[in-house]
Amino acid sequence: MLAIENLHAKVDDEEGREILKGLDLEIWPGEVHAIMGPNGAGKSTLGHIIAGKDGYEVTEGSVQFMEQDLLEMEPEERAAAGIFLAFQYPVEVPGVATMTFLKTAMNAQREARGEKALSTPEFMKAVKGAADKLGIQQDMLRRPINVGFSGGEKKRNEIMQMALLEPKFCVLDETDSGLDIDALRIVSEGVNALRSPERSFLVITHYQRLLDYIEPDHVHVLAGGRIVRSGGPELAKELEAKGYAEFLEAA
Ligand code: ADP
Ligand code: MG
Ligand code: MG
Secondary structure (H helix, E strand, O other), X not given: OEEXXXXXXXXXXOOOOEEEEEEEEEEOXXXXXXXXXXXXXXXXXXXXXXXXXXXEEEEEEEEEEOOEEHHHOOHHHHHHHOEEEXXXXXXXXXXXXXXXXXXXXXXXHHHHOOOOOOOHHHHHHHHHHHHHHOOOOHHHHHOEEOOOOOXXXXXXXXXXXXXXXXXXXXXXXXXXXXXXXXXHHHHHHHHHHHOEOOEEEEEEEOOOOXXXXXXXXXXXXXXXOEEEEEEOHHHHHHHHHHOOHHHHHHO
């Protein structure tokens, strides 16, 4: 599904510091990969580059997504092809109800896939189903998107967007930060319900806790702009016990 080879990238500013320094990663359909690493290692940079956010320049290497050259695609094309970055839309949008936003996003996605727009009853049914599963109250759907939402509400809302947009590849960047244990469980159950043989996930996290709920197939340590170690779920537990010190020294 995703093949990253020797990816080098820098921040697109005057200093132009290199953040990713030869990163390799291969993700097959149905797999859940976790990326862990110290603060500032480049985890979010990787997620942003996959989604096509501005502000970075790829200087070397390649990213293939379902046999297409991802780096040649516009962010909207990536979304239409099935890439979803949680926190892609973290912004508060005063005056736009969550419902309206969802309908626009879902129909844009359908149009890009050559499917016809949802009727209002079809849309309402889909949203109600997704909201109920995530414990989202109906009144929240009528409020302007993210305005005055708590951290947990914003994240549930993101997972609801993810469920409704039916992406093929989901990047979750520190979805656990700021969640209490109940919200963490609800969000994780939402993600787990979306796991399927055709859908893959890249779960970025600083802490092991989230991985108690979303069990990854593979765990990677990102330090100094590269994947320095890969393993199974036991690697996350080892990191929790030992910390990132040895990787910081090596980097
Ligand atoms: P992580 O998510 O692993 O904590 P980031 O990818 O956010 O790390 O950041 C990696 C490094 O790149 C950090 O040193 C950060 O300060 C720097 N960085 C990231 N984005 C920008 C940016 N837009 N402008 C300047 N520096 C940035
Ligand atoms: Mg960080
Ligand atoms: Mg980050």
